[in-house]
Amino acid sequence: MQLVVLGSGTSVPHPQRAASAHWLDTEAGSLLLDASAACIHRMAQEKLDWTGLDAIWISHFHLDHVGGLAPFLFGTKHSAQTQGRRKPLTIYGGYGLRKLFSAFDEAGAYRLLEQPFPVEVREVAPRTEFELLPGLRAHTFSTPHTRESLAIRLTNGRGTSLVYTSDTGYTEALGAFAEDASLFMMECSFWRNKPVETHLELEDAMQLARRAAPRKVLLTHLYPEWDGIDIAAEARKHWPGETLAAADGLRITI
Ligand SMILES: [Zn+2]
Numbered sequence: 088m089q090l091v092v093l094g095s096g097t098s099v100p101h102p103q104r105a106a107s108a109h110w111l112d113t114e115a116g117s118l119l120l121d122a123s124a125a126c127i128h129r130m131a132q133e134k135l136d137w138t139g140l141d142a143i144w145i146s147h148f149h150l151d152h153v154g155g156l157a158p159f160l161f162g163t164k165h166s167a168q169t170q171g172r173r174k175p176l177t178i179y180g181g182y183g184l185r186k187l188f189s190a191f192d193e194a195g196a197y198r199l200l201e202q203p204f205p206v207e208v209r210e211v212a213p214r215t216e217f218e219l220l221p222g223l224r225a226h227t228f229s230t231p232h233t234r235e236s237l238a239i240r241l242t243n244g245r246g247t248s249l250v251y252t253s254d255t256g257y258t259e260a261l262g263a264f265a266e267d268a269s270l271f272m273m274e275c276s277f278w279r280n281k282p283v284e285t286h287l288e289l290e291d292a293m294q295l296a297r298r299a300a301p302r303k304v305l306l307t308h309l310y311p312e313w314d315g316i317d318i319a320a321e322a323r324k325h326w327p328g329e330t331l332a333a334a335d336g337l338r339i340t341i
């Protein structure tokens with residue numbers, strides 16, 4: 088699997104970090120992990136095949152994670168590049184995802200789910216296992232962030248696994264959920280003295296890394312307070328394993 092960081096930032100406008108979006112190429116197809124407003128242009132900038140995107144995972148409905156969802160579907164509905172597409176697009180997320188599309192449609196009579204190709208919206212429950220793409224298994228985990236927020240664990244046929252927490256507060260069970268992951272992609276909103284319980288600071292994230300013992304950790308969803316700090320070096324003070332700091336454009340083979 089190959090991961091491309093489209094947006095390593097948050098809702099705060101930042102010159103180098105777009106809001107949350109990550110592209111994953113798998114043997115089974117391509118997957119967008121969250122869809123911030125910037126993601127539609129970031130996919131094009133990274134020369135990714137957005138016209139052939141197979142699936143979208145929406146972790147929760149905060150706008151730094153879904154702000155590009157409606158614009159992307161508005162684009163695929165009307166752009167010349169997607170008029171010939173016939174293969175389906177599946178959009179997954181927690182309870183309320185269908186209602187979100189109804190709200191978008193109501194705002195502008197867009198009929199976003201009526202596309203040149205079939206679109207399926209699938210709401211998934213926490214602690215569910217399902218096949219996200221052919222041969223790509225997915226498990227979900229309810230995170231302490233919003234009512235619908237979910238972490239996801241993706242495993243391919245060879246046992247390679249990616250765990251993506253998206254936004255979350257600290258809960259030890261999340262470390263168990265990520266046990267032995269090939270790549271544990273965690274939010275790490277803050278360095279220390281986090282102002283809210285619904286996000287992680289570095290010590291929280293590294294505590295989860297100790298519990299999960301993944302092959303590699305990738306820290307993303309980085310607020311501007313991280314500017315100028317060597318994130319990987321700070322992480323090593325808490326956990327000796329390999330930690331990478333996300334940056335827009337970073338590519339990782341998992
Ligand atoms: Zn966020």
Ligand SMILES: [Zn+2]
Pocket residue numbers: 147149232254
């Ligand atoms: Zn959030």
